Amino acid sequence: MARARTGDKDSKLVEAAISLFLERGVRGTTMQHIARRAGVAVGTVYLYYKDKGAIVRRVAFAFAEQHDAFAEGVLGTRRGPRRKLLDYILGFYDMWVPFGQNDQGAVELADAVLTHAPETPGIAQQKFLDTVAAILQEGKEGDWKVGNPQVEARWIALSTTAFFPLAGTPSEHPLRQSLGREELEGLLKWMLDKVEN
Amino acid sequence: MARARTGDKDSKLVEAAISLFLERGVRGTTMQHIARRAGVAVGTVYLYYKDKGAIVRRVAFAFAEQHDAFAEGVLGTRRGPRRKLLDYILGFYDMWVPFGQNDQGAVELADAVLTHAPETPGIAQQKFLDTVAAILQEGKEGDWKVGNPQVEARWIALSTTAFFPLAGTPSEHPLRQSLGREELEGLLKWMLDKVEN
Numbered sequence: 001m002a003r004a005r006t007g008d009k010d011s012k013l014v015e016a017a018i019s020l021f022l023e024r025g026v027r028g029t030t031m032q033h034i035a036r037r038a039g040v041a042v043g044t045v046y047l048y049y050k051d052k053g054a055i056v057r058r059v060a061f062a063f064a065e066q067h068d069a070f071a072e073g074v075l076g077t078r079r080g081p082r083r084k085l086l087d088y089i090l091g092f093y094d095m096w097v098p099f100g101q102n103d104q105g106a107v108e109l110a111d112a113v114l115t116h117a118p119e120t121p122g123i124a125q126q127k128f129l130d131t132v133a134a135i136l137q138e139g140k141e142g143d144w145k146v147g148n149p150q151v152e153a154r155w156i157a158l159s160t161t162a163f164f165p166l167a168g169t170p171s172e173h174p175l176r177q178s179l180g181r182e183e184l185e186g187l188l189k190w191m192l193d194k195v196e197n
Numbered sequence: 198m199a200r201a202r203t204g205d206k207d208s209k210l211v212e213a214a215i216s217l218f219l220e221r222g223v224r225g226t227t228m229q230h231i232a233r234r235a236g237v238a239v240g241t242v243y244l245y246y247k248d249k250g251a252i253v254r255r256v257a258f259a260f261a262e263q264h265d266a267f268a269e270g271v272l273g274t275r276r277g278p279r280r281k282l283l284d285y286i287l288g289f290y291d292m293w294v295p296f297g298q299n300d301q302g303a304v305e306l307a308d309a310v311l312t313h314a315p316e317t318p319g320i321a322q323q324k325f326l327d328t329v330a331a332i333l334q335e336g337k338e339g340d341w342k343v344g345n346p347q348v349e350a351r352w353i354a355l356s357t358t359a360f361f362p363l364a365g366t367p368s369e370h371p372l373r374q375s376l377g378r379e380e381l382e383g384l385l386k387w388m389l390d391k392v393e394n
Contacts, residue, residue: 145391155387158380159356183355190352194342194391 010048012038014062017055022098025108026056053116056109060117067095067124071131081139082192086185088131089156093163093184100165110166121166129153136195143197156191160184207245209235211259214252219295222305223253250313253306257314264292264321268328278336279389283382285328286353290360290381297362307363318363326350333392340394353388357381 016037020029031052035042049055074088099110113120129150136149136156146152163184213234217226228249232239246252271285296307310317326347333346333353343349360381 152387155384158359158376158384159388161359161376162355179355179358187352187355190349191356191391194388 009038009040009044010058011062013040013045013048013055014058018059018062018098021056021059021109021112022101022103022105025105026052026112027108053112056112056116059109060113060120063095063099064120064123064127067092067127070095071127075131075134081135081142081144082196084135084138085132085192086188088135089160089188090181090185092128093181096164125157129157132156139195144195145197146195159191160187206235206237206241207255208259210237210242210245210252211255215256215259218253218256218306218309219298219300219302222302223249223309224305250309253309253313256306257310257317260292260296261317261320261324264289264324267292268324272328272331278332278339278341279393281332281335282329282389283385285332286357286385287378287382289325290378293361322354326354329353336392341392342394343392356388357384 013034016034017029020033020037024033029052031045031049032042034055035045038045045055049058070091071088074084074091077084077087079087098106099113100106130153132153133149136144136146136152140146140149163179210231213231214226217230217234221230226249228242228246229239231252232242235242242252246255267288268285271281271288274281274284276284295303296310297303327350330346330350333341333343333349337343337346360376
């Protein structure tokens with residue numbers, strides 16, 4: 001992982017690995033598959049990554065980087081805090097979707113991430129909390145009914161937890177029939193209506 | 198199920214069945230075990246229930262009756278709506294705990310309920326919505342910031358969904374480390390602070 005990289009080839013490998021992991025599962029994907037999909041020699045893959053575990057780890061951190069860039073992007077716009085909160089949480093929902101699917105590929109990828117990059121779910125959670133807190137702080141500087149943004153970000157995280165299932169969670173939960181994007185948007189708007197004065 | 202029952206013996210059988218199902222699993226529990234635990238002859242069990250599936254069904258409906266009685270009890274008190282909402286949802290959490298455990302007994306019981314009494318999770322959900330809506334209506338008649346109690350009850354249900362897992366849901370979800378009773382209470386109080394004027 002410490003080796004110098006040409007960013008372009010590396011991001012091709014990461015992209016190839018993600019799509020293959022989701023399609024065939026981590027177990028069903030070989031270094032050869034990844035090389036072929038990325039259009040490089042298999043020796044090149046080994047130049048970057050010593051084994052599949054290292055690629056899984058890189059994929060997990062690539063997700064974290066993507067999340068960071070997305071969060072900074074939302075925070076950097078001139079939109080008001082209501083729009084920012086909706087854009088950020090709904091955008092994170094969209095990013096999370098592949099990790100919440102119940103097909104074999106997603107389940108294996110989630111397991112592999114927990115094994116090879118066990119710190120990354122915590123990183124995602126902290127980024128979520130920090131981003132929501134920053135937006136609440138902005139609202140508070142306007143006329144939002146917000147006390148402690150850090151604390152209240154945590155309540156928003158808890159109340160939306162069910163919308164971010166980890167792959168492998170049974171999808172047949174009869175009490176969760178309609179946990180889709182529209183419900184998440186409705187829930188957020190309801191909360192915002194209470195928070196805004 | 199249509200046979201006349203002496204309520205007392207039946208409730209002993211139901212209690213015996215619930216404790217055995219949770220301890221040994223549904224598969225590991227026989228009609229003989231239930232008879233012995235309830236202190237009746239096995240022939241008596243068959244007088245009430247044709248098979249184990251019928252007992253599972255009865256257990257599921259016993260839970261629904263207990264939920265009904267509890268909800269009516271909370272609604273019937275003289276407490277204010279804030280106290281009622283906390284008492285009701287936290288009490289329902291306490292009632293739900295055995296169904297959300299990840300030990301084998303709870304997982305088998307949840308599966309068996311979905312097979313033999315598939316309508317009961319929907320009954321629990323509707324009761325939850327109706328009870329929360331009734332409490333919100335009460336708050337609205339005071340000075341709560343509530344528009345449509347039925348609609349808003351649904352947002353409260355969705356935002357607390359993750360606290361009511363069905364047995365078999367992986368408990369190791371790294372993003373859900375602390376989904377306990379205290380967090381639920383904190384979340385509800387935060388919502389109430391926003392809803393109250």
